[in-house]
Amino acid sequence: MRVxxxxxxxxxxxxxxVCSLSPDATVYSAMQMMADKDIGAVLVVDQDQLVGIVSERDYARKVILLGRGSKDTLVSEIMASPISISPDCSVDEAMRLMTTNRIRHLPVVCDGKILGIVSIGDLVNWIAFAQDQTIEQLEHYIEGKYPC
Structure with a gap:
């Protein structure tokens, strides 16, 4: 891994x-999985291919507010089309995708294989970490403490 x-x-x-389920699973099972794993979204996978993503927001807007039953509604009926990134995507580009598309989770896919999922919280934490590192390096520079 490169820095x-x-x-x-x-x-x-x-x-x-990665937590995933099939398109023919019920929304109830998706919500149960999210609650059990304390996550906000689950990937929808069909024959090892990413076909969608379901979030708590999808549940609220496409099931609850429409008066549908979570045990009678299939994941395929409410899933969103996945927007994914490659592992070499920059944090800035990932944040831009999330902001532009108003999403909070991005699957990371390489050659059709799902490597994981990053959330907006993961990216914000990375940005804070990177800024802390920059500040520390600048402080060392100002103090004359150069790494050997």
Whole structure:
């Protein structure tokens, strides 16, 4: 891993376990999985291919507010089309995608294989970490403490 690949660094730090289910699963099972894992979104995978993503927001807007039943509604009926990134995507580009598309989760995909998922919180934490590192380096520079 290169230092220039923050998305891979984030995945290694948080782990690359991905919670997924099939398009024919019920919304109830998706919500149960999210509650059990304390996560806000789950990937929808069909024959090892990413086909969608379901979030708590999708549930609120496409099930609850429309008076539908979570045990009678399939994930395929409410899932959003996935917007994904490659592992070499910059944090700035990932943040731009999230902001532009008003989403909070980005699957990381390489050659059709799902490597993990990053959230907006993961990216904000990375930015804070990077800024702390820059500040520390500048302080060392100002104090004359150069690394050997």
């Amino acid at each position: 220039l690949d923050p998305v891979l660094f984030i995945l290694r730090k948080k782990g690359s376990d």
